[in-house]
Amino acid sequence: MWDYTDKVKDYFFNPKNAGVLAEANAIGEVGAIACGDALKLMLSVDPESEIIREAKFQTFGCGSAIASSSALTEIIIGKTLDDALKITNQDIADFLGGLPPEKMHCSVMGYEALQSAVANYRGEVWKDDHEEGELVCKCFGVDAGLIERAIKMNKLTTVEQVTDYTKAGGGCLTCFDKLEEILARTNAELVAEGVLAEHDAYRVGAADPKKIKEKAQAAKERESLTQISPLAPASPLPPLSAGLTNLQKIRLIEETIEELRPYLRKDGGDCELVDVEGSNVLVKLAGACVGCQMSSVTISGIQERLMAKLGFPVRVVPVGRNAH
């Protein structure tokens, strides 16, 4: 697994400030369960001094996400909001003695949650609420604003780094062109500000064109392979219905088995309908079919015939035979 520092492990196993803060007057929420990580940051801010008196978190995510969230609360407790806002995601990573590069997005998540909580306290709308930034990476719900901030704060200069820090492009990578464009534009701004050397800045197409093609190709393959956007909510198994009444279904199934019976008998076997549960057709195999190596052939044969007859998928499940 990951090469986490002892401090990351410690903050994962014994997280400080975990849980719900009932008296919170500032709440920041980022991420989503479908994306694999999410953080809810709760602060209790003193209205007079704007000092963060208490901070708690709830995090769904890997070990480093939990550790980063806990570290964030430790860093900001006792700070004024203005001072807290100066914290970067690198400060969170440093506090933990570093994070594996692929896990830097966990520290960015902490940073974003803090920005969001402070905006919430001040009655502002946090920029991240898709106001200014268009959604760039659909797989992980990352918008342009977050990507730009991460690039600027960490002086990122490659697309791979952008993925490590924001997860954008970590899925289907169909947003590659867009990521390149944002990276080049933001790098140019950094150069203009004098914080990035011209020769370090990324230019569109600077990534080896062959590599880009390969990535796009890989993306296409993945697409064809799964044909679902990652973690799209699943569709249910079609129920055993399609317009037929239960009785009609059972009759049809019995008829089909009846048709097959001569063939089964020829091989010294037999099959009997026991029950129908949802899309499962429970049958009892008898004679030579029982425990026979080939019973799965029999079953798939029956299954096929049934599906052809009924016109929708069913599963033939043998019951009451010897486990094998």
Add this chain to the structure above:
Amino acid sequence: MKPVYLDNNATTRVDPQVVAAMLPYFTEQFGNPSSIHSFGASVGAAVKTARSRLQALLGAAHDHEIIYTSGGTEADNTAILSALEAMPERNEIVTSKVEHPAVLSLCQHLEKIGRAKAHYIGVDALGRIDIEAYRAALSDKVAVVSLMWANNETGTIFPIEGLADLAKQHGALFHTDAVQAVGKAPISLKDSAIDMLSLSGHKLHAPKGIGALYVKRGARFKPLLRGGHQERGRRAGTENTPGVIGLGKAAELAVAHMAEEQTRVKALRDRLEGGLLQRIPNCFVNGDLNDRLPNTCNIAFEYVEGEGILLHLTRAGIAASSGSACTSGSLEPSHVLRAMNIPFTAAHGSIRFSLSRDNDDEDVDRVLEVMPGILEKLRALSPFWAGDDKSGKEFKPVYA
């Protein structure tokens, strides 16, 4: 405390009897089995005995249908590449979305270089193959069908013999990656329509780096490695004799333990699974409960991320694995879980426990003891956990 190893689908401990059988073949019986002199001849005889043990394990008609390879990956690659070369008039492959990368990556590569067109058949929420889509993909353009016997992540078993029959109707060669099934599920090849089958030693208590490809007598075949005349010219290279001897011994032991896999190991798995479902709310089993390897238990826990569970298990001395994104370095859950479209509330929290005959009741007890606490702890951290207490038995995942 003794460590608890429940990651046997990743690899198994080499059986001490296998090690004992192999040892003489390093320093005493070190001859080259192809040599005529006495050093070689006795090794040659041992290699042949090992082959007949594998023949027995697979229920194959002839011992020379077994070709030794460096493992499951080589066997899978050999089977598919051989079929494409042996059937020059056909250039399509039919496989599934849930295969091991040893098959999937190869198929994707073959597509990329324009060598073949591949059909990736989908599965339903329980990991069962879409038979209709499979039938629709078959045609006389298909050179080879490659479908796994049992899935390494969920243990779900495909109705392989029936699928092979269907492929035969279109004259396609049929290959199955049985790396996870061999030794755990009864297999009998001699009367089947299966042309090729891959197996790997390290999944059945033999060492890593040795495996085999079964090729039915008469099935068209082209070697991957060319050179010497070893394995009747079907796989060149001096045999890994200690490995071969070890694989033979492991096959013999697997035959002897087959009933145990189906009874004792299965009972352990069922107790583990039932215990977890009962003790932990909001979790469910990934895979086909009606047709599954007896040793595999893949459970999805809602509202937690798998890496956290694994870190806690590791600290408790328990080894398992996860289909979650975080542990693999990828950002998305495994391709198998995604193909099954399992509910997104749980896709990130799937843990696989895979047992073997090395496990005992104590191991199961340990997991049952620590898991509820781990889940409680992580769920208390989770912003999505509202504490709705739906016990495993009543709990049905919501396929939104």
